[in-house]
Amino acid sequence: MSDKRILGIVGIGPRGLYALEQLLAELEKQAAKRALALYLFEATGNFGNGAVYDTHQVETNWINITERILCLEQRAAINWGALAIPAFPSYHEWFEIEPQNLALTQADNYPPRAKLGVYLKARFDSLIQPLLAAEVVTLIKERVETLSILADGKINLQTNLQAYDKIDEVLLTIGHQPTVLSKQISTWESYFATDNKNTLFKKPYPIKDILISENLSPESTIGIRGFGLAMIDVVRGIANQFGSFSVVEESTHKCSYRAEQPLSNFFVPFSLDGLPPAPKPLTAKLDRWYQPTEAQLAQFKSSIGDRSKQQKANSPAFLINAIVPIAAALYAKLPQRYGLSTLNHSAIEAIVRAWLKEEHYAHPLIFPADESAQKTMQAFVGMATGTQAVSLDFCIGQVWRHCQPSIYEKLSFNECTDDVFVKIIELDERMKRYAYGPPVESIQQLLTLIEQGVLTLDFVDNPEISLSRAGWELQSGENKITVDLMVNSVLDAPKIKAVDAPIVKKLLSNDLIQPLHDDYGVLTHETAYLIPEKEDQVVPIALLGRLAKGTIIGVDAILECFGERPKKWAAEAVSRHEGKGMT
Ligand SMILES: Cc1cc2nc3c(=O)[nH]c(=O)nc-3n(C[C@H](O)[C@H](O)[C@H](O)COP(=O)(O)OP(=O)(O)OC[C@H]3O[C@@H](n4cnc5c(N)ncnc54)[C@H](O)[C@@H]3O)c2cc1C
Numbered sequence: 001m002s003d004k005r006i007l008g009i010v011g012i013g014p015r016g017l018y019a020l021e022q023l024l025a026e027l028e029k030q031a032a033k034r035a036l037a038l039y040l041f042e043a044t045g046n047f048g049n050g051a052v053y054d055t056h057q058v059e060t061n062w063i064n065i066t067e068r069i070l071c072l073e074q075r076a077a078i079n080w081g082a083l084a085i086p087a088f089p090s091y092h093e094w095f096e097i098e099p100q101n102l103a104l105t106q107a108d109n110y111p112p113r114a115k116l117g118v119y120l121k122a123r124f125d126s127l128i129q130p131l132l133a134a135e136v137v138t139l140i141k142e143r144v145e146t147l148s149i150l151a152d153g154k155i156n157l158q159t160n161l162q163a164y165d166k167i168d169e170v171l172l173t174i175g176h177q178p179t180v181l182s183k184q185i186s187t188w189e190s191y192f193a194t195d196n197k198n199t200l201f202k203k204p205y206p207i208k209d210i211l212i213s214e215n216l217s218p219e220s221t222i223g224i225r226g227f228g229l230a231m232i233d234v235v236r237g238i239a240n241q242f243g244s245f246s247v248v249e250e251s252t253h254k255c256s257y258r259a260e261q262p263l264s265n266f267f268v269p270f271s272l273d274g275l276p277p278a279p280k281p282l283t284a285k286l287d288r289w290y291q292p293t294e295a296q297l298a299q300f301k302s303s304i305g306d307r308s309k310q311q312k313a314n315s316p317a318f319l320i321n322a323i324v325p326i327a328a329a330l331y332a333k334l335p336q337r338y339g340l341s342t343l344n345h346s347a348i349e350a351i352v353r354a355w356l357k358e359e360h361y362a363h364p365l366i367f368p369a370d371e372s373a374q375k376t377m378q379a380f381v382g383m384a385t386g387t388q389a390v391s392l393d394f395c396i397g398q399v400w401r402h403c404q405p406s407i408y409e410k411l412s413f414n415e416c417t418d419d420v421f422v423k424i425i426e427l428d429e430r431m432k433r434y435a436y437g438p439p440v441e442s443i444q445q446l447l448t449l450i451e452q453g454v455l456t457l458d459f460v461d462n463p464e465i466s467l468s469r470a471g472w473e474l475q476s477g478e479n480k481i482t483v484d485l486m487v488n489s490v491l492d493a494p495k496i497k498a499v500d501a502p503i504v505k506k507l508l509s510n511d512l513i514q515p516l517h518d519d520y521g522v523l524t525h526e527t528a529y530l531i532p533e534k535e536d537q538v539v540p541i542a543l544l545g546r547l548a549k550g551t552i553i554g555v556d557a558i559l560e561c562f563g564e565r566p567k568k569w570a571a572e573a574v575s576r577h578e579g580k581g582m583t
Pocket residue numbers: 010011012013014015016041042043044046049050051052053062063064065142143144145173174175176205230491503544545546556557558559561
């Protein structure tokens with residue numbers, strides 16, 4: 001058909017998959033007449049699940065969201081013209097999980113990321129078979145390197161292998177992108193470039209690469225740069241190669257570790273602040289302590305969604321003020337509270353507000369930031385298992401997690417100034433230490449490794465690092481240790497100007513994308529279409545996901561991939577396809 005249009009989707013991880021489903025559903029809904037060809041580009045060849053949910057990754061990479069709330073809804077059947085795409089079950093139906101029948105007192109389960117990958121891949125396969133049969137789609141296992149708009153308005157797309165130059169529309173769902181190496185890592189890389197004894201892993205994934213390293217042995221001393229979720233994946237992956245964990249106490253998920261050979265000061269994690277992540281509550285029953293009521297959430301949404309408040313805001317205070325009464329009210333109901341218990345409600349509200357405004361605000365109700373990492377982890381585990389008094393910061397962090405979907409819904413596109421919005425993003429990032437925390441079992445595994453001397457926290461808080469032919473020399477106070485295998489577990493930040501991938505660099509240099517702020521992502525319309533430097537230019541390129549962070553906060557989590565944004569993009573993309581597009 002001569003007026004057939006070509007739409008390319010670059011990056012078919014979970015978000016690309018869901019966007020594709022929404023596109024097809026929208027073609028049916030708008031009874032689109034025009035013929036369409038779809039080009040799907042996925043560098044890894046893992047169509048549907050991408051790199052994060054690779055089905056071949058080690059089972060010790062766990063997802064950080066409990067399976068109980070992993071509500072990836074079913075796909076309804078789609079019938080567009082002669083094309084019949086079958087329905088596909090929800091995650092829960094697919095794995096025959098009945099969350100409503102799980103006991104509230106049962107410990108939550110955090111599956112391996114590979115398990116979610118199996119689901120995503122199957123969902124993609126069932127979608128793609130009819131499209132392949134109808135010759136509507138082409139699967140392209142290539143890395144897109146550049147993207148430019150030609151004089152005729154079509155998009156030229158160059159991959160690592162060839163060029164595609166008749167594309168009408170492109171959606172970028174490219175997720176995590178590599179950023180330029182930090183100065184520290186570049187220095188390490190060049191120092192140890194010709195060294196066979198000392199090994200540097202510039203990134204933590206795939207963990208298999210570390211596991212097969214010739215330099216990894218029970219005698220190794222493994223430095224891990226970063227003290228977050230990826231560090232936990234690295235530690236668990238390697239620890240499982242040399243031994244095994246078991247849960248020895250069901251009520252707290254306390255663990256033990258049995259190594260096949262003695263391992264001493266085997267793991268040496270460190271970060272700039274040495275602050276550990278806080279685990280999520282162990283059970284649904286414990287998590288209910290932090291769950292706002294529907295009325296509280298409705299009030300919260302209406303308050304932060306108020307456009308005039310957003311316009312007048314000169315700080316995130318309007319958001320903080322909206323969450324303060326909820327956090328204080330839930331805190332007041334906790335069975336055991338850490339610190340002074342004689343304070344009245346308004347005094348607690350004032351402390352919640354002060355701590356949200358100022359990260360370093362200290363108070364007896366807040367768990368001390370200068371406490372040792374080990375004691376902090378033990379205390380947080382006690383709070384997460386309901387066996388110890390809960391500190392106000394832990395409580396606020398959990399309440400924040402419950403409010404996050406409302407924050408993302410109401411503040412993704414808002415009337416705030418750039419500066420205020422950047423501060424909101426920073427506050428949300430800060431709260432992730434609590435809100436995006438790991439399962440209790442992960443922290444319990446670290447604690448048993450510490451108790452057995454397999455993992456040391458002596459260097460966790462910003463050690464001095466010097467390089468020698470023996471390896472990385474770490475020093476904290478009087479303590480010194482030499483590391484011979486170093487893993488960088490700090491993941492690339494979504495700083496658009498730091499991204500080192502040609503696809504993004506080219507878009508930037510062509511002024512097709514503009515960052516909200518040097519530190520954050522790309523400006524897009526609500527439909528996900530790019531807002532270029534020249535704002536009157538109509539660009540047939542849309543972007544969903546992590547790099548759109550400046551305009552859409554909270555894009556990182558799996559549940560957000562299956563949210564409203566891809567639907568809005570699909571509605572606009574099909575309108576454009578039919579020649580009625582707006583933005
Ligand atoms: C290591 C890691 C662990 C995570 N764990 C969790 C978790 O436990 N829970 C959670 O909710 N979220 C987690 N996340 C967040 C994660 O971003 C989302 O869950 C989800 O993967 C985002 O989906 P996406 O499709 O936007 O991006 P991705 O999953 O990153 O998919 C993007 C895809 O685009 C492809 N691609 C990129 N550039 C190109 C190109 N130029 N050409 C062709 N293809 C390209 C990539 O190969 C990739 O498959 C994790 C992220 C990482 C990096």
